[in-house]
Ligand SMILES: [Fe+2]
């Protein structure tokens with residue numbers, strides 16, 4: 113057999129496994145493109161969890177009640193934990209956390225666009241939990257069936273916590289809608305600002321999406337961008353109605369035939385501008401992450417030096 | 431404050447200590463030197479907020495004027511806050527946070543272990559929960575103080591600097607007054623003076639393995655327990671109380 117034959121044979125085995133619905137595990141042979149795709153996707157997912165701590169962290173010290181502060185702290189702590197599971201899942205593919213963070217800082221790795229928008233009022237904490245986590249859940253539920261074992265297991269664990277995130281956000285919005293006129297205005301304003309970016313979280317329309325081919329064939333992705341977006345819109349419209357919030361889209365209308373809501377055009381120019389680095393907070397988020405990373409170096413160096421000293425002492429004793 | 435019962439004043443002091451600690455710890459969210467530390471400090475902030483909530487809720491019951499833990503936290507002015515000053519100092523760096531957490535959780539460990547035996551069931555229950563959390567805070571902080579103190583030249587000097595800044599504020603934790611002494615004599619709360627020596631022992635033991643020397647005694651900085659604070663508290667309250675003060679009619 114030639115090398116090409118072996119290669120074809122391996123690829124055939126891999127694809128048969130995928131076809132049968134078997135999970136791919138870290139020790140299994142896998143095509144390079146599969147590995148690369150997963151590293152890109154999982155590390156982006158991990159970075160999103162971590163960068164997302166910034167806009168929410170921005171409100172911890174101003175949370176309006178002790179209960180609200182506790183809920184927000186617990187929520188952000190979960191998100192950091194998600195970052196940790198996902199970094200570990202990506203590490204099973206042969207990349208280190210340090211390398212992933214380097215790629216984040218160099219701009220090679222991305223994080224979710226949504227966190228390049230600012231959290232301006234307390235209602236934004238509601239909107240982030242309700243809409244942003246709400247959109248993330250739709251995506252993550254579908255990824256529970258993704259073909260890579262460690263990623264799928266991380267998703268199962270994460271989804272258990274995500275429904276609490278969405279509930280707490282919705283609760284904040286509901287409370288504000290029952291509150292004073294100022295609170296209601298704050299809630300509607302947050303809705304107006306977060307609605308469209310939340311829809312953009314699912315990515316370009318299926319007709320435009322460049323990566324869908326392999327990702328579908330290899331069962332990394334289990335539902336299309338538009339399918340997921342529709343699921344999110346359908347469940348969210350009703351939730352908004354219940355508490356009296358208006359969705360900022362005049363063209364939003366139930367389509368009996370499709371069994372989904374139709375929505376107005378998404379501003380893809382804005383989407384690509386933000387991806388390209390020109391969102392309101394891109395620089396701020398990245399500078400924050402880099403600054404904290406650099407400022408924390410002396411701590412890790414100290415921990416390393418301390419461990420070395422202990423080892424030396426043990427060595428001297430022997 | 432003069433017409434507060436001694437037990438109410440005592441609970442406000444404990445509650446405010448926890449509340450201000452939780453505020454400072456929560457500032458580390460998304461600012462930790464590594465993700466694991468970010469999570470640990472956020473978790474400690476959560477413990478402390480919960481503790482403040484319980485203590486202030488109990489204080490509100492004792493007062494019996496329809497207050498809640500929230501109205502006590504979000505509507506009192508600086509002068510009515512009764513926390514020790516050490517908790518309100520701003521975090522200079524990670525060494526400062528860890529040295530402070532080591533000093534204050536060593537104190538909390540002794541205090542709450544004694545309070546757990548109080549015949550006052552409310553205090554005993556709060557203390558039982560606090561001990562479980564504090565044991566973990568202390569181990570975490572002591573571990574870091576040792577590593578930072580005996581790590582690199584830079585970490586050693588940062589840790590020493592933190593200790594020098596914090597030490598003059600530790601004396602206040604052991605201050606007492608005649609009202610508290612009466613509560614102690616009645617067996618409701620521990621005699622705080624008696625905890626100073628075991629606290630000093632614990633602190634000295636950690637600092638020794640961190641190769642740090644206890645600073646020569648300076649004049650103690652005090653005042654928080656009677657409502658006279660550092661400039662920092664005003665800024666904390668500005669931020670913490672912002673929504674409740676800006677929208678006094680709103681519920682959240
Ligand atoms: Fe998450």
Ligand SMILES: [Fe+2]
Pocket residue numbers: 191245248274277
């Ligand atoms: Fe979440």
